[in-house]
Amino acid sequence: MSDHDQSPLPQRIAPPPGSAMARPDFLWGVATASYQIEGAIDADGRLPSIWDTFSAIPGKTLGGDTGEQACEHHARWADDADLIAHLGVDAYRLSIAWPRVMHADGTPNQEGLDFYRRLLTRLGAHGIQRYVTLYHWDLPQHLEDRGGWLNRDTAYRFAEYAALVARELGGLVEGWMTLNEPWCSAFLGYGNGHHAPGLADPRYATQAMHHLLLGHGLGLQAIxxxxxxxxxxxxxxxxxxxxDSADPADQEAARLYELQHNDWVLQPLLAGSYPADLWDTLWPGxxxxxxPGDMDLIRQPMDFLGINYYFRSNLRSDGAHGFTDVPLADVERTQMGWEVYPQGLEDLLRRFKAVYPNLPPVYITENGMASDDRVEGGRIDDTQRQSYLKRHFAAVSRAIDAGVDVRGYFVWSLMDNFEWAFGYERRFGLVHVDYTTQVRTLKDSARAFQAFLQQRRATATPAALTT
Structure with missing residues (x-):
């Protein structure tokens, strides 16, 4: 560690003393996604995905990087499972690659399913709880060729996929997550074209979102x-x-931003309707x-809600009917250029509890930061990441004290990986990956996290550990 941080190793990342997050029933984990780590895009009879297609187009990803190799997790899964156990976490959040487990005709690809069976079984043998996301953006290309999420039929194909995976891997999973970040799939994939499949029209985004959420509802039934x-x-x-402006128009811009970024997803899930201002003000027409019946499917009660949070945006009115992001000067930022603003996570959790009385138990399913991490003398000093996580842990702890039912926290990410349009330059991992040798090296943040988890277990009473 740098000389300016001489606190005991566990305290460099731990939540505040006495926090509910230090109790043995609070779930601590790490997270990854299939396309970002697996590689082996032609193994197991895996089909092409939209990210294979998109990242192969020149100029779509930084440096022309693709997920063809990634972290070679498909070959190194056993060692990676042991690495997760070595960290001492309670749980691991991973995703299934739809193109790896299902043939184009809808029948199961047993070779691909066996890969996940082996992985889940090894994790279970280590006592690690397994939280599985069914869709983390890698749509089979053959479905995109028929319209992707613009085609209502894709929601029904997703339900068939959910049924297949739940049937084949049931008993090896402690929690299912239907979709990861439908906002990103809809807006970045169909609204502004920054992500696969690269389409750019607000009308595409809103229809894609509806079909994604419909797929969630149908998938929930299948599970x-x-x-x-x-x-x-x-x-x-x-x-x-x-x-940062008191002008009413700028305050309205901030409200519209959160409406579009948060309530576009949460309001249909928890209240059974879309925010009217999206169509009346932000994206007319x-x-x-x-x-009929769609919203009832979408608003089915869930057992939990996963929340991913990374940053705050400073908004101003665009002078028309929307908002524009005006970055603040002299604030702490990550390698992504995102402002570090832990208070925002507490603010949002408290607001969601106030606005949605039926808010289910919450897990923080992603939170972390990218930095330009380098191995020096066999170690990686990522002081900013440790500070980032410690402050976000404290923000969640305050939200719990305020009555928000938060039951777990998954740090993003287990290891450096393919960061979508940013390729391999941006490093979010607790564990450093040398993409030439595939050597994994624990960063100082991983060592601090590991030490906190060891301390937590050591101070828990035997009775508490068995409840």
Whole structure:
């Protein structure tokens, strides 16, 4: 560690003393996604995905990087499972690659399913709880060729996929998550084209979102039919929006930002409706086609809600009917250029509890930061990441004290990986990956996290550990 941080190793990352997050029933984990770590895009009879197609287009990803190799997790899964156990976490959040486990005709690809069976079984043997996301953005390309999430039929194909995976892997999973960040899939994939499949039209984004959420509802039914009793939910990314201007138009811009970034997903899930201001103000004429019964499917009660949080945005009015992001000067930022603003996570959790009385138990399913980490003398001093996590842990602890039912926290990410359009330059991992040798090296943040978890276990009473 740097000389300016001489505190005991566990305290460099730990939540505040006496925090509910230090209790043995609070779930601590790390997270990854299939396309970002697996590589082996032609193994197991895996089909092409939209990210294979998108990242192969020149200029779509930084440096022309693709997920073809990634972290070679497909080959190194056993060692990676042991690495997760070595960290001492309670749980691991991973995703299934839809193109790896299902043939184009809808039949199971047993070779691909066996890969996940082996991984989940080894994790279970280590006593690690397994939280599985069904869709973390790698849509089979053959479905995109038929319209992707613009085609209502994709929601039904997703339900068939959910049923297949729940049937085949049920009993090896402690929690199911239908979708990861539908906002990103809809807006970045279909609204501004920054992510696969690279389309850019607000009308596409709103229709894609509706079909994604419809797929969630149908998938939830499929999970409960084929793996009854296992908790299931969804993962939403959320962002804090504020304005440094007191002008009412700028304050309204901040409100519209949070409406679009947060309530576009949460309101249909928890209240059964879309925010009208999206179609009336922000994107006139872009309301999706909603058929009778759709919203009842979407608003089915969930066992939990996953929340991913990373940063705050400073908003101003665009002078028309929307908002524009005006970055603040002299604030701490990560390698992504995102402002470090832990208070935003507390603010959002408290607001969601106030606005949505039926808010289910919450897990922080992603939180972390990218930095330009380098191995020097056999170690990686990532002081900023440790400080970042410690402050966000404290923000969640305050939200729990305020009555928000937060039950777990998954740090993003287990290891450096393919960061979508940013390729391999941006490093989010607790564990450093040398992409030439594939050597994994624990960063100082991983060592501090590990030490905190060891201390937590050591101070827990035997009775508490068995409840």
């Amino acid at each position: 409960r039919e084929h793996d009854p009793g296992t908790p299931a939910g969804i993962v939403a990314n959320v962002g804090r929006g504020t304005s 872009s309301a999706p086609l909603v058929l």
